[in-house]
Amino acid sequence: MTESLDRDRLAAWRTYIEASQRLFTRLEDDLRATSGLSFADYHVLVLLSEVPGQRLRMGELADRLVFSPSRLTYQVSSMQRRGLVARQPCPQDGRGSEAVLTAAGLLALREAAPHHLKSVRTHLMDDLDDAEVAALTRIFSRLGRRLRGADDSDATLATAPGDN
Amino acid sequence: MTESLDRDRLAAWRTYIEASQRLFTRLEDDLRATSGLSFADYHVLVLLSEVPGQRLRMGELADRLVFSPSRLTYQVSSMQRRGLVARQPCPQDGRGSEAVLTAAGLLALREAAPHHLKSVRTHLMDDLDDAEVAALTRIFSRLGRRLRGADDSDATLATAPGDN
């Protein structure tokens, strides 16, 4: 009995990962072709654009992107070279620095977004009915919550989870 | 009205991609740590293990992995160095070659699979109820079908789709 459940779940997993992988490469290709941005570039721009002051500490950015420090440094430096972000020393903490969205970065995002979102709709969202959208949201918001927690929890297992 | 739909769909999309990205990096880290295999390695092993003769043409493998030819060559060469696969000339077609699963490759897969699958269960599947598993399967099998089709269609738009 658990057997057949496992079979279904395994099949679900394979289906999900295979299609997702295909989807992501497709979307990244589209994004690169229409805007010259990588997924990571785009993601950084989105994150910065949504936050007050359009700026984030490097560490914060690294956490959200799940990037190692030096990888993040590389990513931001690359975007800085292309004028998409700037780097500023952090006022509160002399060690830190912040990545700040530039006007050019915002423009790049505004230009890229319509194409990218269209691509997302075409390849994925337009095919889903409302119930499926709801299921997707439910499944992955739970998953995201768990994984975000799990990252800290290695160091914070004691710090009572708390239900946000 | 379409507005609110779009909002939900956009949110669903962001939730999905963010959690998926986290999940994939987490699973790949687990996989690397327990077996020394990358996702791509593992995927190749799985694909080969499931096919009669445990062998696939390079092109076929490239299609399934969505890898460029030279990337696939690199991937297979690397696995060959590590003894996970062998390369054999294709009998039917003198140009081609086949990647063949070796005993060591099969062993590596058998050793890696339990850990990996456990990791998949722990991080994802155990949290889903049956309805969610069903939804996941439905959504992503449709998506996979569409994307597999779309890849060909670039070159085959004229060649009447035909319902296989």
Add this chain to the structure above:
DNA sequence: CAACTCTTGTTCAAATTTTGACTAAGTGCT
């Protein structure tokens, strides 16, 4: 304050991975 320790982010060189142009060889027509 001085001494320590922890954090933050960068640097640098090495390793890994990916790309793309080019080639060799074979296939399948005509």
Add this chain to the structure above:
DNA sequence: AGCACTTAGTCAAAATTTGAACAAGAGTTG
């Protein structure tokens, strides 16, 4: 035989990623 297409591999260049080592500041303790 001649020709166009396919299949993979090669090779060098570029891009990316890692990890160890480091500089500089924060924060704590006595």
